[in-house]
Each structure stands twice: as structure tokens, then as C-alpha cells.
Amino acid sequence: MVAAGQPEAPRHPAGVPGTERTVVGVSGPVIDARMRRRVGLAAAVAGFSVVAGIAAGAGAVQAQAHVTVDIGARDPAFSPDGSTIAVSILGKIWTLPAEGGTARQLTDGASWDTRPAWSPDGRFLAYAARSRQGADILVRNMATGGVRFLHGVPGSVGHMQFHPDGSQLFFVDDRSQYEAHVWRIPLAGGEAEQITHTRSWHEWSFALSPDGNRILLETGRFDGTDLYELDLEEMSLERVTDTPEREMAVAWSADGTRRAHVMTHNGLDQLIVSVPGWRKQFLSTFDQKQLAFHPSGEWLLVLGGRRMQRLDLESGEFTPIPFEARFEVAGDPADDLLITNVRLFDGTGDEAVPGSAILVRDGRIAEVRTGEDGGVPEVAPGTPVIDGGGRTLxxxxxxxxxxxWQPLAGADLLAAGITAIRDPGSAIQDAMDFKDAVRLGVLAGPDVYTAGPxxxxxxxxxxxxxxxxxxxxxxxxxxxxxxxxxxxxxxxxxxxxxxxxxxxxxxxxxxxxxxxxxxxxxxxxxxxxxxxxxxxxxxxxxxxxxxxxxxxxxxxxxxxxxxxxxxxxxxxxxxxxxxxxxxxxxxxxxxxxxxxxxxxxxxxxxxxxxxxxxxxxxxxxxxxxxxxxxxxxxxxxxxxxxxxxxxxxxxxxxxxxxxxxxxxxxxxxxxxxxxxxxxxxxxxDDFGTVQPGRRAHLILVDGDPLADIADLRNIDLVVKDGVIVFGGPPTEPLIP
Structure with a gap:
């Protein structure tokens, strides 16, 4: 049976695109390879019919596209010669000239990559690759491009820095906001050693002295943090600051003569730089700053609001460090989509209307027909048509x-039918990175509406x-x-x-x-x-x-x-x-x-x-x-x-x-x-209901959640902005 508005599909010999094949659990013809890209492979096993006609000569719809960003930087680290900055941009590691310019992507894949750290000789770059199970510290050979595993943690990895002799890597094992501590591990591999052990406290940033014998770190509990200097040989501690404020984002110059950190008070950041003979303070807005001294010691990289600036320590002038990073993303399918034969709960009332049909065009709802007498919208030949089989839309x-807080949770959320979230509290850097990554197609997930901190x-x-x-x-x-x-x-x-x-x-x-x-x-x-x-x-x-x-x-x-x-x-x-x-x-x-x-x-x-x-x-x-x-x-x-x-x-x-x-x-x-x-x-007027003009965020449910709310767990199809992002329930729910 061909859905309304579709021409009869021509017959083809076996093995030629367009041949009808049978898959257990699917009634009607099965979509071919090109159409799988259009409506999602999982749609073919969801238990409902997908009927589609493809125009002769139609090419692959899921084309590659590119997006270019000039914001989203974090975790800056200078190469030993000072010519290059390694930085994380929207979950991938990039390098760019120290004065700014076009960024070159180093990492790819499914992980969310942060915290680059150069070895003292510049031969290696360590970074943290976060997965859904935790985070791995990986080391990249900058000459060959080879990558090896060094250490894994159950949560995430914070700041990282090599020992000045290159033999060890120091890092923050960030298990929670109250349990984040400094560890070290030999670069050759072996057991990691915990350095700070305080319970229900945290150490998020640190900096090693030029000889590697001391470590400057922030530590605190709940809101307040202070700076301390820890002697790594004697394990003796010296307090550096004593305020009720949050002192953080420490940096120490390569020659050991200059230090910098940020103190936050009443929603303002105070950048404090100490050099021989003077101490300067710079007041600015709160934007979760990170600091890194240039190896020359002449200037300080100040990252805030996910952008970078150069602070000249002689003149006190700030100069932007611009960059452009070009991501390759999947192009959005251009097809319309028609869903018929559904019980429609549109979000505006108390009832669901059977026999309804919804036409999606350019990612938005173009037309809604309700009731048995509403008919089916007319569509162009080749438009994918989904027979909902009486399910609830x-x-x-x-x-x-x-x-x-977990950037790779987005796919699970989509599988649970969640196409939008309101995030009522995240670190501003993370919040905006995740929001932008989803918006640009770099990361799979629901739309993010965030409060920041x-x-x-x-x-x-x-x-x-x-x-x-x-x-x-x-x-x-x-x-x-x-x-x-x-x-x-x-x-x-x-x-x-x-x-x-x-x-x-x-x-x-x-x-x-x-x-x-x-x-x-x-x-x-x-x-x-x-x-x-x-x-x-x-x-x-x-x-x-x-x-x-x-x-x-x-x-x-x-x-x-x-x-x-x-x-x-x-x-x-x-x-x-x-x-x-x-x-x-x-x-x-x-x-x-x-x-x-x-x-x-x-x-x-x-x-x-x-x-x-x-x-x-x-x-x-x-x-x-x-x-x-x-x-x-x-x-x-x-x-x-x-x-x-x-x-x-x-x-x-x-x-x-x-x-x-x-x-x-x-x-x-x-x-x-x-x-x-x-x-x-x-x-x-943008989303939240099934009405013309709204974004096509839709779920198809096997059951009647108006009768039993637990039927919402039986999600067969999820559409986000007109694209099928999930097409069949897993054997076990990903989200409880």
C-alpha cells in the first residue's frame, strides 16, 4: 500500500536500488540505502511503515558541511618555544599561532577533548578525552600523530602540566565538585600517585615551579578557596592567600619570577599579577578566566568568556588573540517529512485527536490535519511518508x-524523547560550550537553554x-x-x-x-x-x-x-x-x-x-x-x-x-x-506544541499516555528540527 500523495513505485530487479525487501517487524516496503540516510536507519526497525519514493538520480542527502567558530576556546597551553597555543575548542584539541589565526584540528572522534599540556621538549601533547564512562589521559606524538593511553579516571580530568624534566605528568582527578585532587603519573606509564588528599575539598588549578619541586595550588571547600604552596619533597605547606573570596586560576612563569591568579568577589573578577618589584590588579566581569604565561614571561594569556587576550605585563594593555576553527559537520537533510495516521496530542489542550497528519518542511511544522475528515496534506513526489499506525504523536x-554536566549524555536524552532541556546551573564555560556544540551540529543532543552559574x-x-x-x-x-x-x-x-x-x-x-x-x-x-x-x-x-x-x-x-x-x-x-x-x-x-x-x-x-x-x-x-x-x-x-x-x-x-x-x-x-x-x-511560538510554524520536535509513542503516563516510555520515533534522530526503542531504556 502506498501512502496518500505518493506515486506508485516502479518495480526493479533484485539488487537494484528500489527493490522491495522484507524485514521482520516492518510492514510495507523497506527504504533503500539513500533513504536510510534521509529518515534514519533505526526507523526501519521501529515497527511502523516507512513509505518513500526517491526521484531518479537523487544524490546522498547527508552531505558534509562546515561551520566556522571564533569563540569557544578553553584550557590554553603554550608550546615550549612560545610560537603555538594548544587549546580546546568545543570539545576538540586545536593548535594556532600564538598571535592568533587559523586553528588546526588535532583530535577527532566521539570523545570530548580538553586540557592540552605540552611536554617540555615540545615532542608530546597530553590531553583528556572524556567519554560516557569517565576520562582518559592520552599522549600524542606531535611528529608522528600517534596517540597512546596513559591513565583513566572515573570522572573528568582537570588541569594538567608536565614536570619540567618531562618525566611525569601532573593532573587533577576531578571526581566531583567536592573531590578534585592533584595526582601525578610517570610518562612511561605505571601507577598514578595522589598528592592532595583533603576530603570534601577541591583543588582545581595548580602550577609547578620551574624546578618542579613546588606546586602552587588553589584549595577550598564550598565557596571560598585560597592559594597554597606545597613542597613536593618535604610535603610541607605554606599559605599564600587568606581571604573569604574565591582565589583560583593560578599561573607561574617559566623563570619562576611571576605569578598570576584570579580572585572573584561580588560577581567581578580581579586579575592579580605579581612580578619582581610590583603587583598589579585588573578588574573585569565574571567570565570563568584561565591564565597562561608566555614562555618569555613578557605577557600573560587571559582566557575569559571563551575568548583569548594578550596582557602585556609592561604596559598593562590587553590585545585580542583572534582565531577561527572550522568544524566539519553532517549537512541537514533537505527533505520534507509527512507523518500520517496518528493520535495527535498537540500540547494545547487535554485531548488527543485520532486520524491526524503532520507535514514537516524545512525543519518546522508546515501543516496539521486533525481528525478522520481532515485528510492528508499534499506532498511532492519523493517525500518520505511515515504511517504512524494509530500511535500517539x-x-x-x-x-x-x-x-x-556530561557532554556526551545528549544521545541518551534524545533517545528518551527529550529534544530540549533547561539547565538551571552549570559552569558558564561548560554551559555555553555544550549549548553551542549542539546548536552547530558538533554534538548530538537536545537544545540547551542555560542559566550558566x-x-x-x-x-x-x-x-x-x-x-x-x-x-x-x-x-x-x-x-x-x-x-x-x-x-x-x-x-x-x-x-x-x-x-x-x-x-x-x-x-x-x-x-x-x-x-x-x-x-x-x-x-x-x-x-x-x-x-x-x-x-x-x-x-x-x-x-x-x-x-x-x-x-x-x-x-x-x-x-x-x-x-x-x-x-x-x-x-x-x-x-x-x-x-x-x-x-x-x-x-x-x-x-x-x-x-x-x-x-x-x-x-x-x-x-x-x-x-x-x-x-x-x-x-x-x-x-x-x-x-x-x-x-x-x-x-x-x-x-x-x-x-x-x-x-x-x-x-x-x-x-x-x-x-x-x-x-x-x-x-x-x-x-x-x-x-x-x-x-x-x-x-x-518557536517550540513546545505541534502547531504550524513551530519547530518540528516530535515523538511517536506506542500507547496512550493520556490514559497511562507510563506509556511515554514506549517511544518509537524522535524527530528534532525535522530530522529523525531516534527511530526505535532500545532493549533497555537508556534514561529511567
Missing amino acids: LPGLMDNHYHY LIDGPAGYHPLVDVSIDDPAAAPALVRALKAQGVDLLKAYFLLDPDVLAAVVAEARVQGLPVTGHIGVRTGWRQAIEAGISGFNHIRVWRDFLPLETQADGRDMSLDGGRNPVGRMQADWREIDPASPEVMSLLELMAETETALDPTLYIQDVDDGDRVRFSIEEFHTARQAYERMGEFVRRAVEAGVPLLAGTDNVGLFNELEAYAEAGVPNAAILRAATANGARWLGKE
């Missing part, structure tokens, strides 16, 4: 609380991904700096004082940035709503409803000094009645002001497998608290509060099923994972 899903008060809880501020007057400059670096929203964190939060929100409104908040320690929700905040993360409402002496105050890893029965519930929810007039008044205010709720409900759940972590009393307290949190979410939806489905990286399907268990209607759940997130960003 929905907008692509959006996780409104996903921290994109958390904006927090002093002694912030997430030192790797926050920026601290305690002065309302400093808020406008910080907000403008983050906007200039490309963030899509802002995230306020729980140690912000009310007046500082209000100043952040006020400037964000001027800049057109929505603000979401994980707050409730220093500032209550009602206070934040009155200041104009756009939404809340989690369900941290104790500031509004509990006595001060029982509230979380941000102390230690429990966030409340261990006062509450279950650590990190951060309040005893048995004392909060979701049906009380006080709670309902807050929810009505949220609904009136359209202040959204991203509850991350599932992450608070405990089940029988958690009993070993708790006492009997703690376990039952946690269960009761979770049930009340679920009731809070249900009542919020009933009151008209916009619900945003977000997970904090624990699985979108789990989160949606938690809403259903709490009594939230399935249609509201589906909108929380589709249309609501786009609307919160002010992009409802």
Missing part, C-alpha cells in the same frame, strides 16, 4: 531541570558552578555579564539575601531574562514573588510556613546542621499542611502571577531500598514528607500554577510518573513536559 519532551550568597554550596554576590549594587553588572555570554535565564540560589535577590530579578527583567530560584533559606517564596521572580525549583517552602528555629539555614552538607529528621529534606514536611489556608494563599498568588513550579518531586522519594540508609523513624518521616510534597504539587496544579517537569538528572519518566501518583491529571503532566517550558522561556 506529541511534541518533543523538555526536561526543565537538567544539569548538562548559580547566583548565590557567600559560602555557596556548589563551588564549581556558582558565582557569589552579597551586595545589591553589584547585581546589575553581573546580570549583564551573564547575558552578554549568552545565558537564556538566571538561577538564584538559597544563600541570597532578599535585597540581593530583588536586585538580580530587577536587572534580569531589564535584560529580558526569566529567573528561577532554588531558594527558601534566606528568602521566602512570597518575598521572591513580590520581587518578580519567574519560578521556583524544588519544594523548599519552609521559610514561609515553619518557625525559624526548625528551618534549614544552609549549614554543612545536610543544609540544616542536622536539625531535621531526614537530612536534605531540609524541613520536616509533617509540619506543613498542603491544604491549609496559608499554603493555598501562596499557591493562588503563584497562579495569579504565573510563577512556575519545577518541583523535582521524584528525587525526594524513598522506597524500601532506602530503608538501610535510615532509622525506622527517619524512613517513615521521609515517606510522610514525600506524600505531602506530592499533595503540594497536585494542589498547585489545581490552583492554576504552571507546572514545569524537571528532574535534577534522575529521569524524566520517573518524574512524570511521580506526578501521576500524586494525582496530577495526565494532560497537565504532558503539558508540563512540553508546552509549559517553552512558554516559561518566552519561546512558545
Whole structure:
């Protein structure tokens, strides 16, 4: 049977393109090799029909294309002679002349490559290749191009530097934001040796002395970090700085006479350079700087905002170091796409309409026909047509609380039907790199809408991904700096004082940035709503409803000094009645002001497998608290509060099923994972619903998620910008 709008396919002898073949589980003709490139090989095994006609002489559609970038640099390292800079640009290692110019790509493949380090003789370049399982330290022979494995770590690799005699490589084993320590390993291979051992602290940057006997490093816990000098022979320590601020990004000149580092205070970076006879300071915006002395010692490379500058140490003048890096990417298919015979939930209402058809053209939805009498749009010969077989078609899903800290997670997210994420807190350098890499086609993944760093008060809880501020007057400059670096929203964190939060929100409104908040320690929700905040993360409402002496105050890893029965519930929810007039008044205010709720409900759940972590009393307290949190979410939806489905990286399907268990209607759940997130960003005319003009982010589901939300797990097809990016469910879900 040929789908409507398609000509009868001519018969061909066996072995000639166009021959019909049969594959188990597929009804109808099977697409040929060229069409596989057009609609995705996996579509042929998804269990639905793909019917296509190909014009005679049509060439391969998946052509190669190129994109050129002049931003996205990180981790600069000079060659020993100072003529060349090795740098990571959007996950690959490149080299370019020290004065700037055209970059030459050194690495390729599926890994995300960072942290280049030259050997003292310039013969070798070490770098970190991050995979989904961890990261490998690889060493490249610059003469032959050969690469060998040196060491692997379970997390990621931070700063790297060769010992001056070339015999060892020093590196940061970055296992978490609280456990990042300096190690060393012989270049010839062997066992790696850990040098710093502090628990729940971190050392992210370091610099070796010219003789290799001492190491200058930053170390700290939570927000504050200081600089120390460690004697590697005697293992004795000398403090270099002693401030409550964050001191970081250390550099040491090759002759040992000059040092530099960055101190961040109130959302501003202070670049501090010490040379014999003087000490200079340069004030600039916060942009996650990295520093490297030129081997001559005459100038300092300053990388900030993913661009490079040359700081002349004599004159104090900054000069840009421009570059261009040309990536080869797959060209987008130019074909239209027609999907017929589906039950359409378009994200605008409560029902799904059977017998619907959707035409995609140039990556956007061109036409929607609904109902049995709606007919099928006319298409040109050769247009791929997918018979949905009565399955449910929905907008692509959006996780409104996903921290994109693993760059190679994008394929798994797409396989779970997630075509967009809202990242409410990542290091600004990572956040913008991952966002750009996906946007340009360098990296597979959902569209990224990012807040960049958390904006927090002093002694912030997430030192790797926050920026601290305690002065309302400093808020406008910080907000403008983050906007200039490309963030899509802002995230306020729980140690912000009310007046500082209000100043952040006020400037964000001027800049057109929505603000979401994980707050409730220093500032209550009602206070934040009155200041104009756009939404809340989690369900941290104790500031509004509990006595001060029982509230979380941000102390230690429990966030409340261990006062509450279950650590990190951060309040005893048995004392909060979701049906009380006080709670309902807050929810009505949220609904009136359209202040959204991203509850991350599932992450608070405990089940029988958690009993070993708790006492009997703690376990039952946690269960009761979770049930009340679920009731809070249900009542919020009933009151008209916009619900945003977000997970904090624990699985979108789990989160949606938690809403259903709490009594939230399935249609509201589906909108929380589709249309609501786009609307919160002010992009409802661009994506989030299946309507003409919207981007073609679509998922085809075997089942009816309006009847059973768990049917969303049965994804047969994912389309992003009109391109099929996933065409059949794996044997086991990649995302829970």
C-alpha cells in the first residue's frame, strides 16, 4: 500500500536500488540505502511503515558541511618555544599561532577533548578525552600523530602540566565538585600517585615551579578557596592567600619570577599579577578566566568568556588573540517529512485527536490535519511518508531541570524523547560550550537553554558552578555579564539575601531574562514573588510556613546542621499542611502571577531500598514528607500554577510518573513536559506544541499516555528540527 500523495513505485530487479525487501517487524516496503540516510536507519526497525519514493538520480542527502567558530576556546597551553597555543575548542584539541589565526584540528572522534599540556621538549601533547564512562589521559606524538593511553579516571580530568624534566605528568582527578585532587603519573606509564588528599575539598588549578619541586595550588571547600604552596619533597605547606573570596586560576612563569591568579568577589573578577618589584590588579566581569604565561614571561594569556587576550605585563594593555576553527559537520537533510495516521496530542489542550497528519518542511511544522475528515496534506513526489499506525504523536519532551554536566549524555536524552532541556546551573564555560556544540551540529543532543552559574550568597554550596554576590549594587553588572555570554535565564540560589535577590530579578527583567530560584533559606517564596521572580525549583517552602528555629539555614552538607529528621529534606514536611489556608494563599498568588513550579518531586522519594540508609523513624518521616510534597504539587496544579517537569538528572519518566501518583491529571503532566517550558522561556511560538510554524520536535509513542503516563516510555520515533534522530526503542531504556 502506498501512502496518500505518493506515486506508485516502479518495480526493479533484485539488487537494484528500489527493490522491495522484507524485514521482520516492518510492514510495507523497506527504504533503500539513500533513504536510510534521509529518515534514519533505526526507523526501519521501529515497527511502523516507512513509505518513500526517491526521484531518479537523487544524490546522498547527508552531505558534509562546515561551520566556522571564533569563540569557544578553553584550557590554553603554550608550546615550549612560545610560537603555538594548544587549546580546546568545543570539545576538540586545536593548535594556532600564538598571535592568533587559523586553528588546526588535532583530535577527532566521539570523545570530548580538553586540557592540552605540552611536554617540555615540545615532542608530546597530553590531553583528556572524556567519554560516557569517565576520562582518559592520552599522549600524542606531535611528529608522528600517534596517540597512546596513559591513565583513566572515573570522572573528568582537570588541569594538567608536565614536570619540567618531562618525566611525569601532573593532573587533577576531578571526581566531583567536592573531590578534585592533584595526582601525578610517570610518562612511561605505571601507577598514578595522589598528592592532595583533603576530603570534601577541591583543588582545581595548580602550577609547578620551574624546578618542579613546588606546586602552587588553589584549595577550598564550598565557596571560598585560597592559594597554597606545597613542597613536593618535604610535603610541607605554606599559605599564600587568606581571604573569604574565591582565589583560583593560578599561573607561574617559566623563570619562576611571576605569578598570576584570579580572585572573584561580588560577581567581578580581579586579575592579580605579581612580578619582581610590583603587583598589579585588573578588574573585569565574571567570565570563568584561565591564565597562561608566555614562555618569555613578557605577557600573560587571559582566557575569559571563551575568548583569548594578550596582557602585556609592561604596559598593562590587553590585545585580542583572534582565531577561527572550522568544524566539519553532517549537512541537514533537505527533505520534507509527512507523518500520517496518528493520535495527535498537540500540547494545547487535554485531548488527543485520532486520524491526524503532520507535514514537516524545512525543519518546522508546515501543516496539521486533525481528525478522520481532515485528510492528508499534499506532498511532492519523493517525500518520505511515515504511517504512524494509530500511535500517539506529541511534541518533543523538555526536561526543565537538567544539569548538562556530561557532554556526551545528549544521545541518551534524545533517545528518551527529550529534544530540549533547561539547565538551571552549570559552569558558564561548560554551559555555553555544550549549548553551542549542539546548536552547530558538533554534538548530538537536545537544545540547551542555560542559566550558566548559580547566583548565590557567600559560602555557596556548589563551588564549581556558582558565582557569589552579597551586595545589591553589584547585581546589575553581573546580570549583564551573564547575558552578554549568552545565558537564556538566571538561577538564584538559597544563600541570597532578599535585597540581593530583588536586585538580580530587577536587572534580569531589564535584560529580558526569566529567573528561577532554588531558594527558601534566606528568602521566602512570597518575598521572591513580590520581587518578580519567574519560578521556583524544588519544594523548599519552609521559610514561609515553619518557625525559624526548625528551618534549614544552609549549614554543612545536610543544609540544616542536622536539625531535621531526614537530612536534605531540609524541613520536616509533617509540619506543613498542603491544604491549609496559608499554603493555598501562596499557591493562588503563584497562579495569579504565573510563577512556575519545577518541583523535582521524584528525587525526594524513598522506597524500601532506602530503608538501610535510615532509622525506622527517619524512613517513615521521609515517606510522610514525600506524600505531602506530592499533595503540594497536585494542589498547585489545581490552583492554576504552571507546572514545569524537571528532574535534577534522575529521569524524566520517573518524574512524570511521580506526578501521576500524586494525582496530577495526565494532560497537565504532558503539558508540563512540553508546552509549559517553552512558554516559561518566552519561546512558545518557536517550540513546545505541534502547531504550524513551530519547530518540528516530535515523538511517536506506542500507547496512550493520556490514559497511562507510563506509556511515554514506549517511544518509537524522535524527530528534532525535522530530522529523525531516534527511530526505535532500545532493549533497555537508556534514561529511567
